[in-house]
Amino acid sequence: MYKSLMHTAAIAALLIGGGAQAASDADIAKTKEILGTAVSFETSKGLGNVPKLAAYLADELKKGGFTDEDITIIPMGETAGMIVRYKGDGSSGKKGIGFAAHMDVVDADPKDWERSPFTMVEEDGYLFGRGVLDCKFGVSTLVATFLKLKAEGFVPTRDLVLVFTGDEESGMETTKALSYDYHDKIDIEYILNSDAGGAALAPDGTPVAYAIQAAEKTYASFEMTVTNPGGHSSRPRKDNAIYDLATALKKIEAFEFPAEVNEITTRYFATLGPIVGGEAGAAMTAFAKNPKDKKALGVLRSSPEYVGTTGTTCIATMLKGGHAENALPQAATATINCRIFPGTKAEETLATLKKVAGNDAIQWKLLGDGTASPASPLRDDVVDAITASVHAAYPGLTILPQMESGGTDGKHYRASGWPTYGVSGIYMKMSDMFAHGLNERLPAATIPLALDHWHHLMTDLGSKK
Template identity: 60%
Template sequence: MKLTLTAVALAATLLAPLAHASQDAPTAHEQKALEIYRTAISMRTAEGFGNVPKLANYLAAEFKAAGFDEADIHIKDMGETAALIVRYRGDGSSGKKPILLSAHMDVVDAHPEDWERDPFTLIEEDGYFFGRGTADNKMGITSLTSNFLRLKAEEFVPNRDLIIAFSGDEETGMVTTKALANDFRDLTGAEFVLIADAGGGALAEDGSVLSYNMQAAEKTYVTFEMTVTNPGGHSSRPRSDNAIYDLADALKKIQAYQFPVSSSELTRTFFRKSADQAEGDLGKAMATFAKNPNDAWAVKTLRSYPEYVGTTGTTCVATMLKAGHAENALPQTATATVNCRIFPGAGVENTLNTLKEVVGNPAINWTVTYEPTESPASPLRDDVIGPLTKAVHALHPGVEIVPYMESGGTDGMHFRAAGMDSYGVSGIFMKGSDVYAHGLNERLPVKAFYDALEHWHILLTEIAG
């Protein structure tokens, strides 16, 4: 359907009931959401452009216009970026702490000259919305913002406070995320966190629904540098020891090593529920691992699939090399970068010690490139899964809710590390072939946009109604 924006009064925009996206004309609420989406996409909120505060101020103005008290809207400037906190006050009838709602305003940059369309102009074409951040994560920003506006207009009173916490540098240093989880805890303290930047529905290539995946844990992301030094010398006078050869020997040992199998209630549940969707040996291995994580055949089979090896334990892999200073000189230094995704509870220090033991060369110097954040897995809470199931089944009846552990990194790691259970519960349903986040020509199916709006409306009213 072809959508256009119309200038309508805020009350009229928001009081209309939400309709299904299959209707010929968008509802007033959907139009307002599209306006927010379009505006957010137009702002190049990548690192170095200083536009995150601009987006935060735009959103703050929308909340004020919708009737949110200015005292409940906080913009926290931090260098060139910012965080936004908005509290939707409840009546306290649940007697429970608030629920925090997380998304991020920044994006990975896009160079217009590389794209087929302007990445900072929202374009609808062939059933998709194109633009940088259409999926990651301007959709999350739009879903939460527009539903706060809609619920306010509907005079919805939650039974506990709902708090939006939008970070401004999730794609880079996560400084604003750390501040939201720790420094601004007087504004963001919550019983648990719902994350709009993770989770979501998986579609088969024919469009049929496979499952809904709820993120409940993240592996610890850490990068080590291992450096070999040597006196070097003239290349015409080779010596028995060589920094590059010594480093290569160490890397071959890391390549051959597999970390011990790790599992948790979360990962076993993931494999048990995923087994029916997989075919042949993969499905059998998933089911077997769920019952017995130490089954050698199941472990070997799962670890032969790059998309599942990380769910069976810690992984470490060489990703970069730097060595030598001249083509006619023996290398004085050789450095390799080793990136690890550590299973929750395994520990950064234990992983580094394991790598040192595997390499067996005490002359190698190891450094951590930055301070990693270790976070525990979140428990599978009924008070989250129940409302989430209702929201998912309202649009996709009977779909399985599958909890999973993220091998990448989201804001959730910092909230979990700060003691707040966190769950990725995006409303987006997509095919794997439609995922272009961080890449060229990022896109989101138009239907996914409107369905995600409804997903969040149902989820928020169920979980705090």
């Protein structure tokens, strides 16, 4: 699921001019062709169309010189995963580099859209269609770059590997299979993920900063339930399931998890502080220097944009209770959704919630698997290559490490031992962010930027020894 490129609401635009593009008109046209065809496959959950999209991509790659041996499609129920290997000469002596995207999309009801969601339309400088942003753009630009490199006769010093999943928007079963069951077959050192990071543009279209997503918080939801025998509402009991649940919820509301930092969040706030300026910017700078600064922490936690980067957060999101208006409630249940700081397990967070709630009679249940993943180290070779790619288009643009409060396939990749970096080639305004929404769109002008971006990264990192 494509997340926000970066926090931008209070960031002033940096007036930086763009550089020349290397992507040709033919490269751009081919990318649009692949993207338009990919959009035409309705790959939301349960429709069985992901394997059809994978087969189409495989055909395009074979036309471009890849062999059956290079391409692996892994059927999984109605969906599929896909691995494509661009073979290197092995002279680096290193494992391959992965490039990730997902082929599935969220549902789209045509009657709600102004245009058909499954026919890509170019209009007023935008491409419209379900998945043009999340994440078929990543799929298409990565495939187009593989085709371009093959046509150029490029031979990397290590393998380059496309890793495409088929259910990132739902159960991530293909993600888990690729991460764990096919880990050794894929045989890579790290992954560059097209489904996160990227450059945010200010309202006037100038770039603000480029974000490298190097960590994700763990997504975990817990149900907390209070039960008792209930009875007739005319005969109240001292122990009322709704009141007992409400008491525990108020305690959780008042509780704040301790501040936590890692290399990524420290550099994020230290870099962003001078750009943002004002009270928020000063708080970022102070927090980066001293995470125990209560005043700085208070300022950051008062902002929905920044609170998630300061540590674990848990919030009540759903509530149900009782069964009749004239009966005492026999049960009351609340759902607590947590975004857990990397390095902390879901079980540890649950233990804290139980302690805060202070009621041993509450029954707790973890919803889902609560997979935790570590932050990825900010490798110099990766950061340097990304910086060189971005600065080729926009010299001097700020490079900003970022921790995602949402989630992508990257959480399983990191958990399986592959450091993962969200480095999308997308440059866009936050006002154009319609991923998962109606009339999803993408600025057409970002296509050459993305193609140059991936070409630079693959040739740079794929040439080192």
